[in-house]
Amino acid sequence: MELVSGETIDELLQAQTHIWNHTFHIIKSMSLRYALQLGIPDVINSHGKPMTLSELVAALPVHPTKTHHLYRLMRLLVHLGFFAMQKVADNHFQEGYLLTPVSLLLLQDNPSISRPFVALVLDPILIETNNCMSTWFQNDDPNPFVTVFGEPIWEHASHEASVNHLINRTMASDSFLIGRAVLVKCKGVFQGLNSLVDVAGGTGNMAKAIVDAFPDLKCTVLDLPHVVADLQGSKNLNFLGGDMFKAVPPADAILLKWTLHDWRDEECVKILKNCKEALVTRNDKQGGKVIIIDMVVGDQDDDDKFTETKLLFDIEGMSCLVGKQRNEKEWANLFFSAGFSKYKINPVLGPRALIEVYP
Structure with a gap:
């Protein structure tokens, strides 16, 4: 059968376009990185109204000869939804750039900024790790990060x-x-x-949000000693250096936010068993619970965007971690293997879910 014919040519051209767009996916990522490195979101935000291309060039560390090139970059970023266009008030023949809800998360002074995530994933360290993926498939290293750097990412970060x-x-x-x-x-x-x-709670932002809402709740952030060494607690929040694989302090509830997908099943079961041992019997004679915030792959209510996000996270995790993004059956297997009796999944946090697990 002839591959290219009058009957198949349109389908083949669509297939070629599909391949091109996915091959060029890295251009989307790098264009976002360029925008952050140049400070484009903050400059547009400071302008306070639609910002023309000439105004943008004048405010950025961009050489005037690169004006048209900046226009080309902004054209792509507008198409991708990072910026929007609007007519300028005093010149309806001219358009200016505005922020979108997406670029609001990229502002330097926004406490919930996504800039650190972009910087981490597009850092040369992780780019190099991803470049080594095909080599890793042919050896017995736990992940490509170890293939490149000779040690796990957590040990690497410690020094x-x-x-x-x-x-x-x-x-x-x-x-x-x-x-x-x-x-x-x-x-x-x-x-x-x-x-x-809050197990593996890092610098405590999650815990701070919770204790601000529940000032009578006593919260402890448990993380590795080098993570919490210089952090100061408050009246109802304290930081504790430790190892979740060895022990978890007793409490009514244990929180695991975006933690278990880092680890293999046997390691997750060990963490969960330590959490179960830490749960105290409350006044109502019931045991406490473990609260997990993580992704559940294959949720029937997912749209294509959430599904793609979960699958991409899974491959990115494969490059530098030893865990995976799990479906409900895999999550349930962890819970029951650790001795828990029931769980409830609440898929209400975008691509992530809040899971309550009970003894």
């Missing part, structure tokens, strides 16, 4: 301050946003609790 800073900033910025989302979407999961341990 490389820049990597540790990137990871901590990323987790902190995400915790600020998801902490508030949880309190809007499912605040009731924390009601009635007297104590909470």
Whole structure:
């Protein structure tokens, strides 16, 4: 059968376009990186109204000879939804650039900024790790990061301050946003609790959001000693250096935000068993619960965008971690293997879900 014919040519041209667009996906990522490196979102925000191309060039560290090239970059970023166009008030023949809800998350002074996440994923360290993926498939290393750097990412971060800073900033910025989302979407999961341990809680932004909403709740952030060494607590929030694989402090509830997907099944079961042992029997004679914020792959209610996000996260995690993004059956297997009796999944946090797990 002839591959290229009058009957197949349109289908083949569509297929070629599909291949091109996915091959050029990295251009989307790098264009976003260029915009952040040049400071474009903050400059447009400071302008306070639609900003013309000439105004943008004048305000950025861009050489005047690159004006048309900046226009080409902005044309793509507008198409991708990072910026919008609007007529300028005093000149209806001219258009200016505006921020969108997406670019609001990229502002430097926004506490829930996504800039650290972009910086981490597009850092040369992780780019180099991804470049080594095909080599890793042919050896027995636990992940490509180990193939490149000879040690796991967490050990690398413990003695490389820049990597540790990137990871901590990323987790902190995400915790600020998801902490508030949880309190809007499912605040009731924390009601009635007297104590909470945020396991692998990093710099504590998630815990701070919770204790601000529940000032009578005593919260402990547990993380590795080098992560919490210089962090100061408050009246109802304290930081504890430790190892979740060894022990978790006792509490009414244990929180695991975006943690278990980092680890293999056997390691997750160990963490969950430690969490179960830490749960105290409350006044109502019931045991506490473990609260998990993570992705559940294959949710029937997912739209294509959420499905793609979960699958991309899974491959990115494969490059530098030993865990995976799990479907409901895989999550249930972890819970029951750790001795828990039931769970409830609340898919209300975008591509992530809040999962309550009970002894």
